[in-house]
Structures are given as structure tokens and as C-alpha cells.
Amino acid sequence: MARSQDRRPGYSRRAQYGIFTGYVVAILGVVAGIAVLVTSLINPDAFSFARSAAAEAARPLGRAGAESRSTGQGVFAAVGAYFNAGQQNAELRREVEAARANAVSMQSLQNENRRLKALLGIIDPARKPVATAHLIGSTAASTRRFAVIDAGTSRGVQSGQPVRAASGLIGRVIEAGPGTARVLLVTDPDNVVPVKRARDGLTAFVQGASNGRIDIRLINQGVNPIRKGDVFVTSGSGGLYPPGIPVAVATDPHRDGATGHLAADPADNEFVIVESAYSGEARMQIEQIEKDGAKNAAPEQ
């Protein structure tokens, strides 16, 4: 293709100046961008106001998307259900029989549990959620893993609060606008979650690998006791995440830990619950530990 007309100024001074100004502004753009980039690398919260304003503007779009996602899944599920209705009916009948038997033994276990708890004096306060919200967006094209929820400071959401779905931990709020909040997902490499093995309390921490998987790293090095299928739950140390929320299932043990998959994939969970931070003053501490942990972990990669 021939050179376009406005790149051939000829003798026109005005056209020559126009092209020159274009170059100057473009190079200034690079310089200004570097300045902004350095600012945001040093202080990641520097431009959070602009981001939350932008998220507010895109909120209706995200809500519409979230609704279409759930209806889409509903339609597929309904169509699929027709195809194996007969088989499902028989299966459900069997399951109901089994569940009835289970329910009786469950009842006795529950009674026993109640008695034992009373004996130990464990208080189990019902933690009231701050808000329930839709997941309305995520940074699907970026190496960083953020999601956006449609609840913000107007509903009591603040930065630092843990976000969970019914089946497990999703992440934590890092920026809150009036009607939206940005959530750092568990799969982001910046998010380090202290966990313990559900079975015996073996302590470890979980760090995102940004590819949908997570790294489970042991705190005590030595012989690796992790087996495939081990479930890890939040330990509550550091005070950011309340204890006992499922985080990960180990799938591939290696020398000093394991690779695992998430207990709650954000893609499968339309609704999430924002809970209040487990303990406010301990949050500073964990953030310091996280920074050190990330620094120590980096050279291994």
C-alpha cells in the first residue's frame, strides 16, 4: 500500500509541523507512561481512585454479563437434564435411600459433637457476612489475577476483607469503591495464604501461580509428607482469613511442597460472600510476612 497522504507533507509547513508534533506527543506519552508506571510500582494504590471510578462506570455491563452467564449455565443444565432423566431418576432414588440411612447416623454424630464441644468450651460464633455479591468481572487478559464484585463501601466492604464462595476461599478485597470492589484472587502470585492440612494441621502457605493452579509450600522443610488429594484449609494465623475455609486440594506433590487446584474456582461461583477481616491488628503483620515470603520465594523460580 502506498504511503498515506498525511505522511507525505511535501512543502507544506503546516503538514510538516503536524507530523513533528505527533512524534513529540507520542514520545512524551512514553515518558509520561514510564513516570506513571514507576509511581504505581512503588505505590500500587496510587491510582486506585481512577480504577474504582472506571469499575463503577462498567458495573451495569458486568452485572448484565453475570446474569447472562448464570442463565446460560441454567439453559445448558436444563437441556442436559432432559437427556438423562430416566437414569437420573433411578440414581436419585438410590441416593435418597442411602441418605436416609446416613441421616440417622448423622443425627447421633451431631449429638455427640454438641456434647463434646460443650465439654471443651469451644465458642462457635456465627460469623455474620459483610455482604453477598456477584462476581462481575476479572482481568482475564492480564498476568495479574483480579476480579471485581458488585458490592462496595456503601455496603460495608473494605479493603482487607476475605472473600469466599460456598465451597472455599476466593481471595481478599484490595480496593473498594462505593459500589464495586476489586478482589485479589488466590491465584495471584501476590496473594499468600497461610494454610494447614485439614486432616492433621500440617502448616504450609499457598501462593498463586497465575495459571489457575497454586503452589502449596511447606513451612518446615524436610521429607515431604503431602499426598495427592490432601485438602488444605485456612489456618487463621496472621489474622486475615478466618480459620477453616477450604483453599486448595494437592494434586501433584514435589520436593518441597505440591501443586494444587483451587477448592473454589471463581469461574464456577457466581455469588461470593465478603466476610469481615478475622483480626484487624494482625493484618499489618501478615502483610509484612507476605512481602518477605514473596521475596524469599522469588529466587527459587
Added chain:
Amino acid sequence: MNLRNLDETGDVIARKRINRAPLPLLAIGLPWATIMLASMASFSPIISSAPVMPPLAYMMLLAWRMMRPGMLPLWAGLPLGLFDDLYSGMPFGSGIVLWSGTMLAMELIDEKFLWRGFAQDWLAACALISAYLLLGSVLAGIATGYPLPLVIVPQTLVSLALYPVVTRVVALLDRVRLLPLKRL
């Protein structure tokens, strides 16, 4: 009957073409609007736990720039990159730098390789998209202190394969852009 019908439609088209011009708002604004809309694609129904979506907005910018050189001004990377930063989740400013750099790089490519076919365009886009994703992941790695260069490989491959599709979409949008809607 059929013939007359055909004649009439031809007549209508002719009447629609003559004395009409594209709407200036559409002709100038559509590239900007579509690129910005592609930036907002992160508010799509897909909630992903890995980088899987191609950088649609950036690919759109490249496709418009290659289809109509000189239509987007040289400094377009500054405002469009800024807008992309608001939604992309990358460290703020990385879009401004990389998009402005892209516009300058495209200027260089135009200078060196003026006569290009589609294959060369695609090749140039491959180089630019790969560089964009790699630099983006490096900047994100600096921000987290935990570099992960391998996670962008599938995304890069998908993006390179999808670029021709994006150019077709942009070509379609270009026809919409030049619809003769304004009466002179």
C-alpha cells in the same frame, strides 16, 4: 416484477450513495470507541483464574492501525493505553508506555516495510503482540516480586492465531464506519 424490484433497489442504493457522506462522528469515533469497548471486555461473563483471554483491545488497535495507517494519530497510544490500564489489572502506566511504544514501532515498520501483504502484516502483529504480552508479564512480575514468564505462552499462541479474525472484524467495522448516512 422481479426485474422492476431489482431496478428499484438499485435506484434506492444510487439515491442513497449520491449526495451522501459518512457521518463524521462515526467515521472518526468508531475506531476509538471499538478499541475502548474491547478494553472493557474484562467485564465479560468469563471469570478466569488464569490469563486466557487474548489482549483484544491491543489487537484491535493494531488491526485499525494496519488497515488505515494515519487514521489514528501517532499519539493515540497515550489516551487509549490509559483507558486500557483502568480495566486491564496491569500496573497502572504499563498500557500508556506499551501502547505509545507500539504506535512509534508501527511508524518505524511503515518506514522500513512500506509495501506489505497480509502475511507481512500478520508477522509484524505477531512480533508486536508477543513483545506486548512478554513486557506486560515482566512488569506484572516486578509488581508482585514473583516473575512467572511461562503463564503467558498459551495466551500468546491464542492471540497470534486470532489476529486474522480481529482484522476481519475490524474490516467489517470499517464498512460500518463509512456508511453514507449524512445528507450533504
